[in-house]
Amino acid sequence: MGAELRLELLSSFALRRDGVRLPVPVAVERLLAFVALGNRRISRARVAGALWPDAVPSRSTGCLRTALWRLRRVSDGVLDVTGTDLTLEAGIRVDVLESFAAVRRMQAGEPVLDRHSPLPDWLTMDLLPDWPDEWVAGWRGRWRMLRLHVLELLAARLATAGRYSEAVDVALAAIQDEPLRESAHRSLIAAHLAAGNRAAAVRAYYDLTTLLDRELGIAPSPEIGRLLTRR
The missing domain is CATH 1.25.40.10 (Tetratricopeptide repeat domain)
Known part of the structure; x- marks a missing residue:
């Protein structure tokens, strides 16, 4: 069985593997939070523009590549990255997304x-x-x-x-x-x-x-x- 990855965005940021908190650079924290909240595939250009809004496109794209490289040093299997877009890997638990789902269930009467x-x-x-x-x-x-x-x-x-x-x-x-x-x-x-x-x-x-x-x-x-x- 593979390791369980959990992303926490409520109260404070944490990325945990099998319950152990991983050391995550600030730029990678922002990257993971942005992609997780989007909860779908997002273009690399949009991610770069949102996270580094004051940089020219070539610079923001470079910052994104660096953040992705740093993420790989922290843990594999967090983001599904292609040449054009990225999203969370399937199976990663995100506390706020689980909470949104619980809210919807409650509003439905559960x-x-x-x-x-x-x-x-x-x-x-x-x-x-x-x-x-x-x-x-x-x-x-x-x-x-x-x-x-x-x-x-x-x-x-x-x-x-x-x-x-x-x-x-x-x-x-x-x-x-x-x-x-x-x-x-x-x-x-x-x-x-x-x-x-x-x-x-x-x-x-x-x-x-x-x-x-x-x-x-x-x-x-x-x-x-x-x-x-x-x-």
Whole structure:
């Protein structure tokens, strides 16, 4: 059986072979992350232009060749490279791609937690948070918004299932991640109300009111206030 290769892009970059982290040069990190996030065959010209945008084409192409050479010194079997394009080799696991797939399954109705499972780590992890690259920022924003949406969806499902304390914890995780996200606060208030904890729901509402007034000078939407008056 061949070695298992795993690429990690959530929280920080790591390339692991059979669980052992491999030393990867910075340029190779960028190359692997860009190709993995594309999740398909990408032309060499596009990769070179995206990773070395300030270089003339001949220079960026040379930088790509050097990065590919350095990758081969780290590990074989990571990229499938031709004269015109490249992609990840089949079978390489990528944490963020697996997480995107888990999100799609959950949106389709598949549960991601049972009563004995903690909140999956990937639901609270950002994509390469310390990387300044513009092409990463787009993917990071997409992943962040999707992750927050899933936390809210999960909170609602847990509350419906009568798992109120877990619903509150998940809603709080969304709020901690994005304190000004009103829909996350709505999930928390709804979870408290579903559990019959009206006082906790009112406190959460007034916490939100204070926060929005202090940070943005606005009031919560009428929809959130109506949650409290329906019950």
